[in-house]
Amino acid sequence: MSLNLENKRLFAHLLRRAGLGATRSEVEQLCRGSYEDAVEELLYPKHLPNTDDDLIRRYHVDQNSLMLIESSQAHWLYKLINTSNPLEEKMALFWHGLFATAYGKLNHAKAVVNQIDTFRQFGLGNLRHILLELSRDPAMLFWLDNKDNKIGSPNENYGRELLELFSLGIGNYTEEDVKHCALAFTGWSIKNAEYMSRRAERDSVWPYGRLDWQFEYVPQNHDDGIKTFLGKTGRFNGDDILDILCTSPSTARFISKKLYEYFVSDSIDYSAVDRLSQVFLESHGDIRQVLRALFNSESFKCIDNIGSKVRSPIELAVQTCRIAQSHRFPDWTIVSTAMNVNFMGQEILNPPTVEGWHTGSEWIETGSLVERLNAATSEISDPTHPGIRSIIDFVSSHGPTLNPETLVGSCLEAMALYDMPRSTTETLIKYASKWGNLSFGRVDSIPCSEQRVTELLQMIVATREYQLA
Secondary structure, rough: HHHHHHHHHHHHHHHHHHOOOOHHHHHHHOOOOOHHHHHHHHHHOOOOOOOHHHHHHOOOEEEEEEEEHHHHHHHHHHHHHHHHHHHHHHHHHHHHHOOOOHHHOOOOHHHHHHHHHOOOHHHOEHHHHHHHHHHEEEEHHHHHHHOEEEEOOOOHHHHHHHHHOOOOOOOOOOHHHHHHHHHHHHHHHHHOOOOOOHHHHHHHOOOOOOOOOOEEOOOHOOOOOOOOOOOEOEEEEEEEHHHHOOOOHHHHHHHHHHHHHHHOOOOHHHHHHHHHHHHHHOOOOOOHHHHHHOOHHHHOOOOOHHOEOOHHHHHHHHHHHHHHOOOOOOOHHHHHHHHHHOOOOOOOOOOOOOOOOHHHHHHOOOOHHHHHHHHHHHHHOOOOHHHHHHHHHHOOOOOEEOOHHHHHHHHHHHOOOOOHHHHHHHHHHHHHHHOOOOEEOHHHHHHHHHHHHHHHHHHOOOOOOHOOO
């Protein structure tokens, strides 16, 4: 096996885990440099002028207004498919799952979209800054009721989840820490969101949609008394709580473990997590530095961890659309694709609980597997998609007549699937053998040959290995 092929496998693995799927052109472009250079390119993308928003405003009114949840789901899916900064979007997806905030309670789709924008902007930065933005985020303030957290009537929801699910983890704080954390965040609220009796007056829905919620600090609602938190005492406010949290070894370990699970493996190597935790503490919570260490680690590059994680529905849909180069332009059809993701079990912008989604093998069950296969095969079978046209051209470039082995091998290479196990490859070859050799040389055989290629692509995306990354 050539070194070049080994490189392609590793670069494809990097793009699938640190990005949103691998295409042949992306892998071959990255292979021109070193693996370490590829990691840096993902960590520090070249930000190009964003014309997508202009296109959306002109051609997709629903995605522009973000009044409806379906349009908002399609809006983010469009961004995920077409991004030139895949790690930024992947980290937005990571934080969305960890700091789970759901449309179901907010009933304000744009507020959740705005939160995703925040994750996109700050998600690779310093954890303290990320948590500060989260604590001021109107969707989170509403979702975990901190808008109702006032002196004399504290609400502990946000304070509890900040410690349990967002930073320290269970077992690293006390009930007194929760209470004093909540007191520190009293007065952190939102405006433009008064409900019930004055809803029509302050939070109208029609005809132009909801008012944007905004962070508001209300001094008279803040408890400025003495608080004790994680063994420290003072007149703490929310900023002070975040300072204490982000210097805690427990937070370093909690975040490092979550990143390891998300990017490397569902089976935790705690010695690797300890090394990431050390990087976290030494860099003062710099997520980019932790990710650099993670992507360059032997754990990440280990052959046993390649192709071992079940793709989430969003990852599966985005990978397939990026290969097919579908939905490159904002139109109504992407709403159907977003609905397919929902049917697979991951309702975009609407996680089921504050815990987010249960991932790994729990993505796969009888009903969702059928949805996954149907959605992927439907997307990959349309020869009018530029990516499918490119795959057909690439396959036909291998000669006017292809035997089943060459046909399967060229299709797998065209899809950047360099690590398909031999047993699966042989099954695909057996399937293709019923056609005999395919000829691209005769004009009257081209439609039939192209149809056979798309049928084989459908078989490939239906394999067990394609469900994994």
